[in-house]
Amino acid sequence: MRTQSRRRPPRATLAAVAAGTLLAPLLSGCWVGAGGAGSGGDAVNVLMVNNPQMVELQKLTAAHFTKDTGIKVNFTVLPENDVRDKISQDFANQAGQYDVATLSNYEIPIYARNGWLKEMDPYVGEDPGYDEQDVLKPMRQSLTGDDGKLYGQPFYGESSFLMYRKDLLEREGLTMPAAPTWQEVGEIAAKLDGAEPGMKGICLRGLPGWGEVMAPLTTVVNTFGGTWFDEDWNARLDSPEWQKATKFYVDLVREHGQAGAAQSGFAECLNNTTQGKTAMWYDATSAAGLLESADSPVKGKMGYAPAPVEKTESAGWLYTWAWGIQNASRNPDNAWKFVSWASGKEYEQLVGDEIGWSDVPAGKRASTYENPDYRAEAGAFQEMTRKAIEQARPDDPGVQPRPAPGIQFVGIPEFTDLGTQVSQEISAAIAGRQSVESALRKSQQLAEEISEEYEGR
Structure with a gap:
């Protein structure tokens, strides 16, 4: 077993090492695609995990998001452990190769503390159609930094x-x-x-x-x-x-x-x-x-x-795959437009209409659980799932005060x-x-x- 030195390593080093070795709920797969090096013009580079719902997002982007906005999205899609390694390297070095990456509620507060992520409150404030208050409160809380600012938006969530x-x-x-x-x-x-x-x-x-x-x-x-x-x-x-x-x-x-x-x-x-x-x-x-x-x-x-x-x-417990925008992004405004679309109500409706309501990336928005199409498809468990997420207490999961947030982990x-x-x-x-x-x-x-x-x- 590894023994730590009593002298504390730099926080950035610790965070980079930790992010590269995360193990989370089961996700597996193979190489799906790759994007270009460094974003330029109107393009946005997105680095994301290869779970099925992310792959569906990749397939829908050109015909909908790019068609509507003119913003091209270059995807790099990797298995979970590989993508965490690549994200930690690019974001820790603020290399700016990727504008957006998939991060969990474990990593986002740590990355925010190190100054690796773009604050999202200004974008949310100027994008009323995104409807931040529709995002379930535990999700919002879990993607907030020590300074009380938002640094991530959920793609889907679970308890x-x-x-x-x-x-x-x-x-x-x-x-x-x-x-x-x-x-x-x-x-x-x-x-x-x-x-x-x-x-x-x-x-x-x-x-x-x-x-x-x-x-x-x-x-x-x-x-x-x-x-x-x-x-x-x-x-x-x-x-x-x-x-x-x-x-x-x-x-x-x-x-x-x-x-x-x-x-x-x-x-x-x-x-x-x-x-x-x-x-x-x-x-x-x-x-x-x-x-x-x-x-x-x-x-x-x-x-x-x-x-x-x-x-x-x-x-x-509480877990989410969410979007984070790198602080060194060369296209933060376009990056937000992608995040807003990928985590918005309209995208859920698109998935429901084109693929099926059982494939909707749920667990993040109150409106999802009020949608009659989704309720009909997920009637056996949708109400219990929503209740579990809403009752999750990431800042107070036990019977005594905690020094760091997290239910099934220590942040x-x-x-x-x-x-x-x-x-x-x-x-x-x-x-x-x-x-x-x-x-x-x-x-x-x-x-x-x-x-x-x-x-x-």
């Missing part, structure tokens, strides 16, 4: 909730509470073991990665009363709350969870749920669209409940490394290679190194 086979619960005479606690979920999982041949009660991520097992586990820690750091930057992974939450999570997945849990992430739990191998699944709200797709074997069989809680009123550059190392310890406990106590003892030592860097701030 987390509990997905379950409502047909099996009914058959077994079980009722899912409207606002379940984790204890109640554990009891239901035990009763659903074997509800069908070979079926397990629940699927939970166990795969190492700060964006894999640590995402759901941290929401459990929050609602059990724990925190990575207290408001004075004291590491708290050895607290009774962390111990209780982690032991509950590890025991639940070991006793009533899927086979191979220590190597299960989003994709594996999705497969287990659609194939009828697990009866419940706690994960991203974006999974619901896949479970309810036309070719899904469980379409119409699923129920959805809020993220389970213990000591807090809500527990769902500091060092978290990518810390979270990944801690996740390896937790995954080893899920695999039965060590005890929870041992995993958290090692994790506390790792977190204390970060405490030393931030102590007294």
Whole structure:
């Protein structure tokens, strides 16, 4: 394991390293296209992740945005880890090769702090048609810098909730509470073991990665009363709350969870749920669209409940792929026009009309959830998804003050490394290679190194 020096590295260096090593919700794919070096004239260079909704955006841009504005858009589209590396290099150096890039709500406040992003408030103020107030409040908050200014606009967003086979619960005479606690979920999982041949009660991520097992586990820690750091930057992974939450999570997945849990992430739990191998699944709200797709074997069989809680009123995480404009952009005005179009209401309508409402990049605007076409397509889960996002509390996700924002992460550059190392310890406990106590003892030592860097701030 890497040991940090007690002398704090420059923040820009930390942020660049962190942004290049992020792991987030599952996105995979191959090289799709490339843009030119350096924007010029009316052209805008966009560097973005290659998820399906981004690729659809790329296909629609020339025939709509460019046709209407005359602004050509050069896209560079890369797999997630590759695109994060390229973004961190270009933005940290303020090279200006790319005007716009896809960034998450983890990176945007960090990038803003380092002066790498263009403030968006002036553009929003002069573009009333964009309707910033229509953007869900937690999304706006998560894309705001320390100075209270906006530095990003969401393309789509998600929270987390509990997905379950409502047909099996009914058959077994079980009722899912409207606002379940984790204890109640554990009891239901035990009763659903074997509800069908070979079926397990629940699927939970166990795969190492700060964006894999640590995402759901941290929401459990929050609602059990724990925190990575207290408001004075004291590491708290050895607290009774962390111990209780982690032991509950590890025991639940070991006793009533899927086979191979220590190597299960989003994709594996999705497969287990659609194939009828697990009866419940706690994960991203974006999974619901896949479970309810036309070719899904469980379409119409699923129920959805809020993220389970213990000591807090809500527990769902918050994540968004958003647009950031590089401070060194040579075409910031045209860059904003692209961002405004790509995150606007009109673009959602375009996708709904030309591709289908199930493909709309939702999770960011209140008006989406009032659109009758979208509500008809996503009726099984859209209201629960909106509620989960609106109830997310990125600045206050637990029962005590936090020194940095974030629900399923801590909004500091060092978290990518810390979270990944801690996740390896937790995954080893899920695999039965060590005890929870041992995993958290090692994790506390790792977190204390970060405490030393931030102590007294």
